[in-house]
Amino acid sequence: MSTPNVVPGTDTGLLAAELLEEERVKNATPYVPPRKPFNVGRWIRATGWRHIVGIVMVVFSLFPLLFVLSSSLNPQGTLTGSNALFSAIGIDSYVRILSSPDIPYAAWFMNTLVIASVTAVATVFLGALAAYSFSRMRFTGRRFGLITIVVVQMFPQLLAVVAIFLLMSAIGDWFPAIGLNTHLGLIMVYLGGALGVNTYLMYGFFNTVPASIDEAAKIDGAGHARIFFTIILRLVAPILAVVALLSFIGTVNEFVVASVLLIDPEKQTLAVGLTKLVSNPRYADWSAFTAGAVMAALPVMALFLFLQKYIVGGLTAGSVK
């Protein structure tokens, strides 16, 4: 404020005299607005009703989550027993689901983590390669390629699940390591969708990185691979994180392809395993399931809340033209 060369008349620039005047006013008795008596009606009209809406919505949003938490802490196993919220607290059901010989929960958890992480990293890598070429190079078929990617993403993979199943079982006859009932095979199927909406999101972001950076590096003698790996990938790190997270969450939630391709119980993912576990909520060990749900949800929710600003930014950046 007190820099001597500020331009008078602009918002930030105040003349020294004005500063002095301001100082004088501050030191004098501060201006206190006449205090209006609190009026409930006026408060409700102004912001109170908003708080009422907010409280209603928070209750609507939270009660299923509180229900999950409460039944996971309930040592009793049944669905009925879970209805009295937080009536009993213990970690028995957590112990039960982790130690039960019939429920390979730890294996599901690890499978999900491994499959989702590998898929996320590989998706980001394949998508970034494609986005780089679309953003930085001009070649025949570029527009066609971009449009194809937009159109192909319209067709969800799960519609072709029969064909995927038959293809993977044929591959499994020849190469058991990547066929049916293997994690590698499942990851490969997921990578079929690596180009798609992800590439499109990344492409938009790549375009915001000035091409002059590439050119400067080129003049300094860097090849395209070096520019891509050491310069561009670092500059677009935020969108890479967003795409990785979206892909991770998407894979954790994916049920159809995983349920069809993974046959052995200990090879399945959380989505497949937990769903089969409570296929009949009435007879299932409900609190063991909710304990599993809490453990499955915590990492995802933490990651999500940590990065939610970027996710929302990424989503809108990709769609808003």
Next chain:
Amino acid sequence: MIDDDVRTDPKPTRRQKQAARMAEAASGGWRTLLVKIVLLGIVDAIAIYGIFVLLLHDQWLVIGVIAVVTVIVNWIYFSRTQLPAKYLTPGVIFLILFQVFVLGYTAYIGFTNYGTGHNGSKEQAVSALMSSALERVPDSPTLQVSVVDQAGTLGLLVTEPDGDVLVGTNDSPLEQVDNPQMDGDKAVGADGWTTLSFAEVIARTDQITSLAVPASDDPNDGAVRTPDGQSGYLYVSNLQYDAEAGTMTDVTTGVVYTDTGVGAFTADDGEQLLPGWQIVIGWENFGRAFTEESIRGPLVYVTIWTFVFAAVSVATTFFLGLFLAIVFNDMRMKGRKYYRVLMILPYAFPSFLSALVWAGMMNESFGFINQVLLGGASVPWLTDPTLAKVSILIVNLWLGYPYMFLVCTGALQSIPDELTEAATVDGAKPWAIFRLIKLPLLLVSIAPLLISSFAFNFNNFNLIYMLTNGGPRDSSTSIAVGHTDILISMVYKVAFTGQTRDYGLASAFSIIIFLVVAIIAIISFRKTRALEELN
């Protein structure tokens, strides 16, 4: 969005291209080259290994495809001109195999009778039928056998009463063995085969008892089986196969089953021998979808419900999200941040879990909603056809409104305040300002998200499958379908649940959905002019 104006330089001349190539080569260095050669070496090694394995299975078409793709990949990465292809190839290979190819394959399966009872070739069907009808030949001599192994494949080493020694597996008929190792008059080993020890025989009993080694190339000659790994007996099938006439004859009943072109041996009275085999049946699956009343009925109401579900889900989540965005967009309100975080939580909770949890809470007799919130009522939330649909919409509202709330908040905040001020000065009421100024501006940026949200819900398998499993079941149809099934969950059920799996019909359904989705996509693209912007 796709901005071609970034580089409008004229096309580079030949000399410029040459210079660029030289610069590129100079910048690479030997390390880059080494990495490239090692990576390509790994790819080629895998490809060659794959080709060898496929040679064993006589998969000539697949071998050809792998060979061509490998050559193209090598050419792309060694050539100096194919720069964009170097970046696109890895993703495109997966895209072509697992999106484009499976789409075409789905179309092909839609024209076949593939499914339970029809999932192999005719030869496989013949051998499966014959071996399922095997019966021990009465008074046949006991053969001395040893169980042998060759690269994981079990075989039987058979010593015939006349001293001949033969070996064979499930897939290769018995053949004479030269200089076997004998123990007394029983052969115990042969070159190239490992004889199983007694302990191994015990450990692999299941595999050994399922062995049926054909006596000769003619399936009618029967097969040798062993119950204990020590002695074998000749079994012949009750079915007699006549390859020339293409008929199966049941020798016990005398019924003749002929190949009538429907993918199974069929008797005159229409009785079929299953398993049959896979054939192309043309438009029959599509025809069934549109003409067979017990399939067309469900297909029609499932399609209608799918559209209603997707549209109502988008509308309810959008309006609730928009309403909340407006409510919480007031600067005077305290604690907006906390409300916002708490309301995002349903969106952060993994959606497959939410659906399962709601299924528990909406349970008619034990669920939280009936027992606690409604004080012991028994509202059939998930078991009444109409109420189940309402429940699905409520749960999807819970799942989806936070997303709409977030994007609407973002879009609202990006609308400049000056517009509101100007309109206020001109005497506009708040409602008019919202309807005539803010909403249209908001829709410009939200419309693409609404379309993608519609497309997502159109195929929102998880919610339907985990909340109601499509139920309550519609008992009036021949396929496994319920009142709340959407198209995609119906496909899954037809293909993968229940006693009979009808891959052909499921794929035909998939193709129909593909077409519906494609039409919606084209129309919505036209409307939002997204494709125009691409050009």
